[in-house]
Amino acid sequence: MATESSGSLQSPSARRRLPEVSVLRVGHRPGRDPRLTTHVALAARAFGARRMYLHPRDDDLAERIAAVSHRWGGDFAVVPVDDWKSLVRSFPGTVVHLTMYGIPLERSLPRLARLRHILLVVGGAKVPPDLYRKAKYNVAVGHQPHSEVAAVAVTLERLLGLPRPVRAGEAPQRIVPSSRGKRLIGGRSRP
């Protein structure tokens, strides 16, 4: 697993010392529609996380995300986790649990921004209660019910900034920003 920051989609991380963030998604339900977890993974990747640990494992989903990284650049990957509690215990960094019951993100940001390695944990509908104790920080992206996709994206955006356009040569295919229509270089016309 790569740990250096080359190929990051978040170019600011190359200039400033920003935390390296991994996401842990628990409560995935293989067999049900995988789009929600796929969106968590894609948001994690697009907003600069290094990888997403997934429990329970879903090899089809991991392969689809690997194909996205292959086409669009970077080395983000979905890493299967059989024992997520062990990962939370042994993670060499700080465990941050995103929950609507936690401390407002705004208030937590200054501390989070000083961390080196963050494991950002998002659950599905039912998160085991002991996660609240095992996490160093329980952080709320608002205190209203919304979405683990939104929580991951907004937290990463506030920590790492908005993703920059990929530069020429960094990925097999990339978008040229356009005020009208689609301009895609090096790939098929649809993502």
Add this chain to the structure above:
Amino acid sequence: MATESSGSLQSPSARRRLPEVSVLRVGHRPGRDPRLTTHVALAARAFGARRMYLHPRDDDLAERIAAVSHRWGGDFAVVPVDDWKSLVRSFPGTVVHLTMYGIPLERSLPRLARLRHILLVVGGAKVPPDLYRKAKYNVAVGHQPHSEVAAVAVTLERLLGLPRPVRAGEAPQRIVPSSRGKRLIGGRSRP
């Protein structure tokens, strides 16, 4: 349909002149797993949109979101739209289409922040090409594939700020931010 800003979940809008944002979600597929569109709606609500227009209509989904607003406060609603092109043409404000092919959000924000009424359009996988022409702005929240949930949440967060905790008396149930565990006042213990 209420247009005043009382009961907004975004208290900054009461202090500064912020745009009023409605979301239009096209390409919903009733009958498939509704969670993705539900998450778009919940994110739109939590991050301060006034309403979400939905095409094609999905009354079950609209009812579930109405129940969330009833419990958690505010008057956000899902409004069915049979002819979304007509809505885009006749919307009394500015149509902003979120697409990975557009102009970076960062660059668009100063102009968007000056608008009074915004219709934020998000599609599913297949968006009709003429939407790119009908929108006043095509805006990209990054140029990587991710998620309409993330795009809506991050755009609203950058425009309106992070959602504030709901104050006492504003909703039948509300969360008291906590560093450990769950503190919910006036409701059941689960959202």
